[in-house]
Amino acid sequence: MSDDLIHNPVGGMPRLIEIMRRLRDPETGCPWDIEQDFASIAPYTIEEAYEVADAIEREAWDELRGELGDLLLQSVYHTQMASEAGLFDFDDVANGIADKMVARHPHVFGDESRDKSAEQQVQDWERIKAAERAAKAEKGVLDGVAMGLPALMRAVKLQKRAARVGFDWPSTDEVIDKIVEEAQELREARDAAHRAEEFGDLLFVMANLARHMEIDPEDALRATNAKFTRRFKAIEAALAAEGRTPKDSDLAEMDALWDAAKDAEKRG
Template structure:
């Protein structure tokens, strides 16, 4: 705990009105928020790369973000770091009655239902008039937020019963994208693409696939194959700009054939 205490003291010094860092003193919750998101993604990136030394460092950077926000909140008389820690401790106790309160769940489904009930009670306490979709964070990546919105709606029965109608809806939305393109209406194209992506997220949910993870895999695959193209062209003393699309496609197919 001594290092936690030291970290809190360092952050307080950085925010000291007379002796602190000018940059840190200029910040507020809104200006720090993008850094908080960035650090969270860097934690996820270190995990994906299985670089655990880097993960240790990135977790420290993320912890600094928590401390930064808590320090600003303390200065404003809102809450402090101890309140943050107390809040998450209380939440862990509420959401794990089978560990801390003697409750018995016989199946994963029972545990999951109790977890969701606890979360729903917490949302109702924070926002008594909130609807089913209340509290799904706006700052989430759009695909992830789409799946969470769909999950919430599904809990009250607003969901397709199986995969077939989802696939039909996918065809319908793709046709509407084509229609908007044919009309040359850029706003309509953007709207229809949004609908198409939303249905894609729904398809992933029905297939029990995380849409964000699926897209990350697609991104990584594209990077690997494009790197193969660049390496092959470099070995041949050529550049991508000097090649025809057919030549680039042939190299892409070669990358696929090698399992990249």
């Protein structure tokens, strides 16, 4: 029955769960899969989530199904390891998130009115989440902000939490003044450890400025990375047309080619 399910092309979730169970079987499974644990798989989970985001960003809809499958496999992998340890199984995971969605949407699944603005619904969501944190004995304002988040994203979440209790600058002017102050402190840092600390402080305040300006710093930096990639590829293409590479050029020439690529983008 197990083999029939594994080779059933329309076996759905039961098929995937059984495949993972077999891969982790200590007697007949894959040696690599057997050796893994939660910590060793976690980086792959993060990587797969970013690959989903990348496919969406590129509107690569033909790739998205596969990337979502890769991400789903991560949940199945972690759940199989948890099941082996007697912690929980896949039904527990599915039922847990289903319960959470029902509890957080009383205007859909309960008696509350749906006649609310999106902003009111966000406020209700945050109120419900706060009650959930209280039930978990998370008493500190910053408790529960995941350590494994990308650093810029976590910085914004920490700042939002602090802002809820009034620990925040009143406007962007004060944030920009703080950026100037932190940049000067970075300039004055004299050793590697101090420079790293001051650089972190500067990034943290930059994330705060993004929050005040309602900019997602991860999205903004991702867009700038894409822009840098486009323009540098234009430099490479221009040099390649002459049978050269960036190594055969110099900064002044590449700077001029960069400006040309920038102007071409503006005209386009």
